[in-house]
Amino acid sequence: MPHPMVRRLLSLLWPRGEPGLKARVIAAVALVAAAKLISIAAPLLYKQAIDALSNPALVVVPVALILAYGVAQVGAQVAGALRQLIFARVAQRAIRLTALEVFKHLHALSLRFHLDRQTGGLSRVIERGVIGVEYLLELALFNVLPTLLELTLVSAILWRFYSAGFALAALVTILCYLAFTFGVTQWQVAFRREMNARDVAASVKATDSLLNYETVKYFGAEAHETARYDEAKRAYEKAAIRSLSMQAALSIGQVAIIAGGSITVMIMAGRGVAAGTMTLGDFVLVNAYLLQLYVPLGMLGTVYGSVKQALTDVEAMTRLLAEPVEVADRPGAPILAAPRGHIVFDRVCFAYDPRRPILADLSFEVPAGKTVAVVGPSGGGKSTLARLLFRFYDVDGGAITIDGQDLRDVTQLSLRQAIGVVPQDTVLFNDTIGYNIAYGRAGASRQEIEQAARLARIHDFILRLPDGYETRVGERGLKLSGGEKQRVAIARVILKQPSVLIFDEATSALDSHTEQEIQASLREVSAQRSTLVIAHRLSTIVEADEILVLDGGRIVERGRHAELLARDGAYASMWLRQRRAAARDAALAEAGE
Known part of the structure; x- marks a missing residue:
């Protein structure tokens, strides 16, 4: 069974009833394939130009070959840029729908869940989860699949035009690289999970402390809150250092494996040129392909790590979406x-x-x-x-x-x-007084808002404020007194009727x-x-x-x-x-x- 988020991504990439978006996905994939084919053709043109220039009987510089090589290089870049332009609408829509789904689900969950939640940690989970979706969309579709295509085509060309030894050397290098990368990345993901947990803990402490700013001041607890936050950040720092150390070890190992494969293939090509079975252009072509493979190989390692990290990041968001709705409408x-x-x-x-x-x-x-x-x-x-x-x-x-x-x-x-409710503990949105009263009924006129404020005995107070109904009330309405907040809440319910x-x-x-x-x-x-x-x-x-x-x-x-x-x-x-x-x-x- 595929990962739940993978299934979700597939539904976002191929949305039902959206032929325009499906066409964009097809066009983007076609452009990626075209870009890879062009990039593979470029070294062949480069080889022919080198062989032509190496010919002692050459009279005219092979301008056409050089121009074709330049056009191929530019064409690959243009195809990549067009792919980004065409796919942007699909990607951003998927990100928006994912964030919207999480937002709607949170509002559908029961009060029991929200009484137990930690706001700071919850916001971090959502933020990282949405970013993770973006990573999975971009990296998996436009890096993993094209990279596998390029590796396959290059290995086939080396086998077809030279010998199985060249293809085997390239494949062994690739397999060693991938095995090492995947193995080390498994460890790195564990450190990433710990980083996430420490990050959430620090965010929760910071948010809780700031929401209780006045209480902190009442008890002179600034040093205590700073110490708690520093303790959480120290734990995050240790986890981050372990993760970065593992990343450094991964990079060193990858470079060593690629260098070993490159040296092996260059020696084989050099012997072929010395024996007269290969031309100087062949030597350049083989090395150009190897250099060209380094980029997608390096990218594939990064992509694998990023995909694993992104899946780790969206795990919490997936669990959040799986949280059962305790109070639900019957069908x-x-x-x-x-x-x-x-x-x-x-x-x-x-x-x-x-x-x-x-x-x-x-x-x-x-x-x-x-x-x-x-x-x-x-x-x-x-x-x-x-x-x-x-x-x-x-x-x-x-x-x-x-x-x-x-x-x-x-x-x-x-x-x-x-039903209209005026609660004992009134919490207001961090917006204007007018907005908070108007929340009682969407589309209410200014006259209706003011009439509700008059009935709640707060209209005159609002008019005495420098900005009147446009006065911002602050986080949770903290700029207003308890009585003022309750009168705003009463006006809001009066407006609701x-x-x-x-x-x-x-x-x-x-x-x-x-x-x-x-x-x-x-x-x-x-x-x-x-x-x-x-x-x-x-x-x-x-x-x-x-x-x-x-x-x-x-x-x-x-x-x-x-x-x-x-x-x-x-x-x-x-x-x-x-x-x-x-x-x-x-x-x-x-x-x-």
Whole structure:
């Protein structure tokens, strides 16, 4: 069975339904073959010119032969250049499609995979894998096959026009060269794998440190981070030195083998000239062919090493593409039909790890157009509800439906288009504020973007910025405060206009005054929408149609705010603690004034 990436390359080189690209591949291969035939013919013209010039009876310089030799040299180069021009579209398309396939697959993988990933290492794997595809396309098709063709033709010419001894000497040299090259390269590939692993480790440490720049500063850990990075780079340095040492040994051995074969053939040719069985032109021809073989032989060794290294580089990318898609649409899955937003959790069970259940036999409803809030201690499974509803994971037992449609039976795209989420930890794209708000709905007008910003109480703040809506927010939105980022996230969801809203601690980073303003806007936006609120501040959910108290993956209390307070249970205790904390904070603030 061919290597998985080899099969992939063949499909890229011979794409279905693309006759134009197939024609380019055929034309490129024909030009490579033409270039090799021309380069093999050139020494024959050179031999005839030498023999003519060696003739004592020569009266006229063989200008035609010399011109033909020059034209042959130029023709081989022109054919090679045309091959590059014609094949460029095929190669670049293949590279683009490979990168696109990896990119799409990464977005199709589950949240579980992305929570475990290391961003820096992942980007290096993709980068090297795409470069590896380019190497395999260029080197395998336009270096390995043409080189084998040239070696075959040259050996046949030496056998046909001279003797089996010349062809045998050339073949023995080639076989020794290839055996040595392939054997040493096997070792070198092992060092290359170690280099890749060390490179990924260094990249992960650098990316992680830079993403946590502020934390590094808080703890004065610059020296610690530098030491960790230096340790990773030292390991890479050692692996790289071993690889380069092996490369040097490979080059020395290759030169020695080629020199031995060259000397042998030159001695044989020299004896033939002395014996009168060969002309001076024959001597030059044999040596010209040997010199001509050195280039493809050297290239073949380099190509073999490069192909092996490229295959090593794409192994990780191939494994990435083989990563199973945990949450996938069923074949022929329909879209979520006209969602009104009636949500039902029916005996739902779920665990991230089978050894630690998160939700156990959980049932509740969010009627269309109503608001249900979920409160409870940390680790009780509140945020898991939002992840399951958005289908980042599939339930282990039971079912979740919207308007009677099981989430597992409809397309993920239609489901997510119907749901708007404001997460607790808002992450923004490293682009403008306007771009981040407009991400809520493609094609939204500037007026709609600004209206969403007004409802999120961030429009006036944006206008006070020097660049307004064109202000860049930095990596992960770090140029904005936590409250500003959350307001951008709220504006983005308002612009989306979903049927179902999920607020996961949506106002946790806001001050009390701004929180009250935005709560009014959120009530206005969610008035006709089904809303699931995951809350920590109980003051933000007193008007909810139903409040669920979740603890240990089970609902321990449920009802409206007044009912739960009257029951004097878990909810009432939480309410009392928060009221005391708020009163204490207010007293301290007043004393500070």
